[in-house]
Amino acid sequence: MATIPTNPIPQFPAGFLWGVSTSAHQIEGAAAEREPSVWDAFTAGAGHVKDGSTAEVACDHFHRYPEDVALLRDLGVGAYRFSVSWTRVNSPGGLDFYDRLVDELVGAGVRPVPTLFHWDLPSSLEEAGGWLNRDTAERFAEYAAVVAARLGDRVTKWITINEPAEHTLLGHALGTHAPGKQLMFDALPAAHHQLLGHGLAVRALRAAGVTDIGIANSHGPTWAASQAQADVEAAGFYDLLLNRLFAEPIILGEYPEGIGELMPGTDIGSDLKTISEPLDWYGVNYYAPTRVGAPEGEDIEFGGITIPAELPFTVKEVEGAPTTDFGWPVVPAGLTELLTTFRERYGDRLPPIVITENGCSYEGLDDQERIAYLDGHVRALHEAVAAGVDVRGYFVWSLLDNFEWAEGYARRFGLVHVDFETQERTPKASYAWYRDLLRAQSRA
Numbered sequence: 001m002a003t004i005p006t007n008p009i010p011q012f013p014a015g016f017l018w019g020v021s022t023s024a025h026q027i028e029g030a031a032a033e034r035e036p037s038v039w040d041a042f043t044a045g046a047g048h049v050k051d052g053s054t055a056e057v058a059c060d061h062f063h064r065y066p067e068d069v070a071l072l073r074d075l076g077v078g079a080y081r082f083s084v085s086w087t088r089v090n091s092p093g094g095l096d097f098y099d100r101l102v103d104e105l106v107g108a109g110v111r112p113v114p115t116l117f118h119w120d121l122p123s124s125l126e127e128a129g130g131w132l133n134r135d136t137a138e139r140f141a142e143y144a145a146v147v148a149a150r151l152g153d154r155v156t157k158w159i160t161i162n163e164p165a166e167h168t169l170l171g172h173a174l175g176t177h178a179p180g181k182q183l184m185f186d187a188l189p190a191a192h193h194q195l196l197g198h199g200l201a202v203r204a205l206r207a208a209g210v211t212d213i214g215i216a217n218s219h220g221p222t223w224a225a226s227q228a229q230a231d232v233e234a235a236g237f238y239d240l241l242l243n244r245l246f247a248e249p250i251i252l253g254e255y256p257e258g259i260g261e262l263m264p265g266t267d268i269g270s271d272l273k274t275i276s277e278p279l280d281w282y283g284v285n286y287y288a289p290t291r292v293g294a295p296e297g298e299d300i301e302f303g304g305i306t307i308p309a310e311l312p313f314t315v316k317e318v319e320g321a322p323t324t325d326f327g328w329p330v331v332p333a334g335l336t337e338l339l340t341t342f343r344e345r346y347g348d349r350l351p352p353i354v355i356t357e358n359g360c361s362y363e364g365l366d367d368q369e370r371i372a373y374l375d376g377h378v379r380a381l382h383e384a385v386a387a388g389v390d391v392r393g394y395f396v397w398s399l400l401d402n403f404e405w406a407e408g409y410a411r412r413f414g415l416v417h418v419d420f421e422t423q424e425r426t427p428k429a430s431y432a433w434y435r436d437l438l439r440a441q442s443r444a
Contacts, residue, residue, distance in 0.1 A: 002322075002372030009375065009437060010382045017111070017393030018438050019079035020072070020415065021357050023118040023162065024088070025055050026402040030062035034088040037120040038130070038171075039405075042178030050304075051408035058403045060423050065101050067425060071399065071416055073108040075431060076438040080110050081356060081395050083118035083162065084147055086140075090122055095150045102154050113395075114151065115159040115216060116144050116201060117194075119167050119178065119405075126179050131172070131190040131197075134264065141200035148208035157212045159356065160201045163285060164194035165218055165246045176305055176406055184310070185262070192263040192271070195249050199274035206277075216283035216356040217246050221337045225293030225316050234313035235292040242290075249275045251282065251346050281392055283356035284342075286377075289334040291316045303327050304407060324373070326361040326411055332376035339384040339391065352390045355381060359397035361404070361411040370415075370430040378437070396434060400425070 025039050031054075043054040061068055072080050082101070088094035098114070105112045117140065125136055144160070170177035172187035181187065198215055205213055222243065224235035244256045253276035254260070260268050292313050300307040302315045303326065318329035335358070342350055360373045374396060385391050401414035409420055415431040418424070 002369045004368065004372045004375050005379070008440065009378055010386075012382065012385065012441060015392075016441070017078050017354070018441065019077045019081055019111075019113065019393065019395040020075070020399040020434075021081040021395045021397045022061075022399050022402065023083040023115070023120075024085035025058075025083075025118065025120040026398075026404070027059040027061040027400055028085065028088075029055065029057040029060040031056040033062070034085060034091045034094060036123045037085070037087045038123060038126045038178040039120050041123055041126075042180050045180070048180065049406055049408045051410050053403065053408040055403040057420075059400050059418050059420075061400070062097060064423065065097075066104055068399065069101075069104045069108050069110065071425065071427070071431075072105070072110050075415070075435050076442070078111055078438075079113050079157070079393070079395070080105055080399070081113040081115060081159065083115040083120075085120055086117065086143055087120060087122045089143060089147060090124075095147070098147070098151060102151055106154055111157060112151075112155050113157045113159065114147070114155060115162050116140070116147060117160065117197075118162040119171070121179070130179060131167070131193045132187075134193055134196070137193045137197035137200055140197035141204040144201035145204040145208055148205050148210055152208050152210055156210075158205055158210055158214070159283060160198045160205075160213065160215050161194055162216045162356075163218045164191060164198070165242050167194065169242070170305070170406075174305065174308070184308075188259075188262050189264045191245065192265070195246070195275045196271050198250070199271075199277045202277040202279070203274070212280045214279055214281040214283045214351075214354060214356070215250065216285055217250075218285040218287075218357075219243050219247065219338055219342075220286060221289040221334050221341065223289055223291045223318070225291055228294070230294035231292070234294045238290065238292040238313045238315075247342070247346075250279070251349050251351070252276070279351050281354050282351040283354050284338070285357035285397075286335050286338060286355060287358065287360075288329045289318060289331050289337070291318045324360040324369075325363060326407075328360070330360070330373055330376070332373075332380035335377055335380040336383045336387070339381075339389045340387055343387075343389050350390075352392045354393040354395070355391065356395050357397040358394065359413050361413050363412060365417055365426060365428050367428045367430045370428070371433045374430065374434065 168191040172190040175182035222239035321329035401412040401418040404411040
């Protein structure tokens with residue numbers, strides 16, 4: 001059983017935004033009532049999802065959203081981060097659902113925070129080249145404008161894209177996520193076009209009168225497996241590929257040295273001006289640090305992902321750290337390290353930070369391990385704030401147990417248990433813990 005500190009969590013600054021997160025494909029269901037996405041095609045392929053499941057029904061949030069908003073209201077969060085399904089918006093009446101959801105949230109006193117892209121690209125766009133095609137970035141900006149025109153009178157905080165690093169690496173380089181491409185370093189155009197789409201969407205949202213915009217990028221400290229030169233160099237490359245490649249074009253308006261020439265297009269400078277459109281805040285999804293060493297000449301299985309032998313690095317276990325049911329290391333101090341490193345690395349160029357995802361996979365309703373995980377990470381976040389990092393919010397992943405991508409329904413990240421046979425929702429012990437934390441913070 002995990003040990004949870006008995007001393008209260010320190011108070012965060014006034015106005016700090018507490019929330020929870022979900023994504024459309026993972027919870028909505030009602031797949032027949034929208035266009036197909038790359039994830040529908042991917043899950044239809046044999047062996048792509050470990051338990052053979054699909055998100056056709058998922059949590060049936062499309063039909064049960066009033067019940068889920070009631071859970072948010074009773075939890076006491078200030079905000080709910082969800083994603084808008086591009087495929088649903090493309091379908092008749094699709095925006096009506098988000099109208100209803102936003103109205104329900106506003107009525108419950110919960111701030112809606114939509115993410116415009118969380119990996120579920122319409123299949124029609126994938127057939128035209130997907131994120132490897134520059135035109136998809138333009139189409140994304142047009143879609144952002146449509147959503148903002150419909151919801152912008154009630155939605156005041158927006159996120160463009162979720163985790164372009166993972167969508168590039170897992171979906172386009174390694175093929176373990178949709179759209180299932182195995183392009184290795186030839187996947188880099190997908191990274192550039194997502195970043196370009198982000199910048200174009202920021203401009204479209206600004207034109208629609210939106211004033212509070214961020215992105216949700218995944219980041220974590222990279223630790224060399226040893227001080228041997230080969231391990232240090234491998235860790236530096238991994239940090240460049242998963243952290244700096246996606247942070248620096250947005251924050252600094254430039255690619256790390258040696259990367260820009262690998263990107264498509266004839267005018268990278270102009271693209272970088274678009275990508276670095278000023279943000280109101282910068283979203284960070286944090287789960288764990290990564291321990292990296294030199295390649296070992298063979299494929300490595302790690303955290304449900306195969307690390308191919310031909311990559312110039314390999315991933316190793318974080319020694320001495322407990323792990324979640326997913327096998328991810330639990331290192332709250334890594335969050336403090338990440339945020340203070342970003343402040344030192346980017347200085348005054350770094351926008352205010354919002355932790356847009358942080359959570360863990362554990363089984364059971366009496367999920368003391370999840371409570372310990374969240375408790376530790378909230379305290380680590382407070383240490384970063386105390387050290388001078390400007391952090392404005394924290395969102396737990398996730399409200400509900402859901403369809404966990406290539407893992408299917410085998411991993412449970414929710415504060416609320418979902419019986420996928422009956423769709424019954426049951427708040428876990430962690431739900432009560434987070435509710436109590438929010439009440440204590442609101443009394444400050």
